Amino acid sequence: MFERDEEMAAGLREALERPDRAQFVARVLAAIESTPAQPWGWLERWARLGIAAAVVMMLGVLMLSRATAAPATGDDVVLASVDSTRRATTAFLLAEAPPDPGLLFADVVGVER
Amino acid sequence: VARTLAGDRSAFGILVERYADQARRVAHAALGNGDDADDAAQDAFLRAFTRLDQYDQRRPFGPWLLRIVSNAARDRRRRLNVRRTEPLDPGLVGGGARPDADAVRAALHERLRQALATLPERRRLAVVLFDVEGYAHAEIAAILGIPEGTVRSEVFHGRRRLRELLSDWKEE
Numbered sequence: 456m457f458e459r460d461e462e463m464a465a466g467l468r469e470a471l472e473r474p475d476r477a478q479f480v481a482r483v484l485a486a487i488e489s490t491p492a493q494p495w496g497w498l499e500r501w502a503r504l505g506i507a508a509a510v511v512m513m514l515g516v517l518m519l520s521r522a523t524a525a526p527a528t529g530d531d532v533v534l535a536s537v538d539s540t541r542r543a544t545t546a547f548l549l550a551e552a553p554p555d556p557g558l559l560f561a562d563v564v565g566v567e568r
Numbered sequence: 569v570a571r572t573l574a575g576d577r578s579a580f581g582i583l584v585e586r587y588a589d590q591a592r593r594v595a596h597a598a599l600g601n602g603d604d605a606d607d608a609a610q611d612a613f614l615r616a617f618t619r620l621d622q623y624d625q626r627r628p629f630g631p632w633l634l635r636i637v638s639n640a641a642r643d644r645r646r647r648l649n650v651r652r653t654e655p656l657d658p659g660l661v662g663g664g665a666r667p668d669a670d671a672v673r674a675a676l677h678e679r680l681r682q683a684l685a686t687l688p689e690r691r692r693l694a695v696v697l698f699d700v701e702g703y704a705h706a707e708i709a710a711i712l713g714i715p716e717g718t719v720r721s722e723v724f725h726g727r728r729r730l731r732e733l734l735s736d737w738k739e740e
Contacts, residue, residue, distance in 0.1 A: 459698070463727065463731075467700045471696065473596060476588060479606055479610075480585055482610060483610050483614075484584060486613075486614055
């Protein structure tokens with residue numbers, strides 16, 4: 456089933472053959488000769504490597520800082536935060552007077568008053 | 569490859585000489601038009617030259633180059649906004665009047681090209697890479713970026729369709 460079909464292969468090969476081989480090769484070589492050298496190619500490769508390394512380092516630092524700076528992590532903290540936000544939003548929407556900018560700022564930056 | 573990477577541009581000429589026919593045939597199979605195929609093959613050689621440092625020298629050069637050829641042909645098709653294959657004239661593929669003996673060979677080639685053009689691009693490339701260029705299924709899978717099983721299926725269905733389209737010619 457997957458033996459090569461020699462008869463079809465020969466026909467297709469001839470059908471796809473292109474004339475003027477030497478002319479084509481000369482044309483390609485001329486185009487290559489006129490292609491400018493890329494002395495900065497190595498820089499591009501190193502830049503790609505550098506960016507990848509920086510991303511990995513940033514992720515590592517982020518994970519490390521989270522692990523060390525957030526001792527009280529867990530579902531309860533998340534739920535408390537969600538609940539607090541919901542209450543604040545409800546209060547804000549139901550208030551008749553505009554909010555105190557100081558309070559608003561403190562809320563945004565997370566300072567408790 | 570090593571000499572080219574060391575700065576000897578003329579060394580790349582050896583690769584062009586060696587792979588020019590394959591690259592042109594594969595581009596021709598992909599695009600259908602010979603002139604566009606040569607342009608795509610040239611683009612591919614230029615890309616291969618500028619990206620030669622990305623080539624893994626432990627692997628064969630042919631499949632790496634032909635993958636670039638296949639991509640270059642696809643890019644050219646997009647750029648030129650090449651028309652999708654139009655329905656073929658039944659007279660061309662399905663058994664028109666047979667031309668006189670002197671033109672039999674040329675007519676057969678034309679019918680093969682027309683029949684090939686009825687296949688989806690990936691299928692005709694799979695057939696050409698397998699039957700004409702002699703690559704293994706695994707290599708074709710790498711060239712076309714598809715699973716090996718899909719290559720087998722494409723070759724099988726492509727051949728079957730070509731045989732159907734050319735059956736009357738063979739009977740004659």
